[in-house]
């Protein structure tokens with residue numbers, strides 16, 4: 313049996329539906345929420361507070377900014393203000409952070425530490441190494457999204473992860489979405505998604521399968 317944790321990015325109002333589905337299937341999750349998102353709908357403060365009663369909340373910058381595209385000062389401002397604003401909404405300390413678009417550098421990891429986070433998360437879409445939640449930078453194993461094989465392979469190369477590249481190639485006849493069953497056994501794993509993708513590709517039943525496998 314695997315210890316599975318899940319994270320959900322972006323604070324869409326659909327996160328509330330996903331929270332119910334996760335609850336129903338006995339799955340734990342952290343919701344990473346920006347304060348503002350250009351072109352995107354977000355939960356109200358009241359909805360975030362309700363969600364925070366059942367699930368961990370993490371920060372995701374103030375304006376959902378790709379931190380690799382802004383200067384050091386702006387990146388720190390996004391890291392700090394996103395944290396404080398969310399703490400003011402839920403009335404609890406925020407300790408975890410996810411990089412928007414999964415984009416980060418070594419310098420930004422240090423900056424996230426300096427901003428007061430206890431850990432931060434990347435946006436790996438496929439990664440066959442066991443999940444280490446003791447590390448400051450944490451890499452998910454799987455994005456719940458119908459990625460193409462070529463996207464998975466390119467992704468592994470971009471991260472210099474030849475181990476996962478080789479594994480993915482060996483599993484080439486499987487669709488991305490089936491890979492969750494083919495992950496290493498008896499190790500901690502971490503999956504992530506956007507609830508909008510779950511809606512768009514109608515992947516709601518996926519969580520029922522996960523809940524069953526995880527119980």
Ligand SMILES: [Zn+2]
Pocket residue numbers: 321322372376411412413
């Ligand atoms: Zn995001």
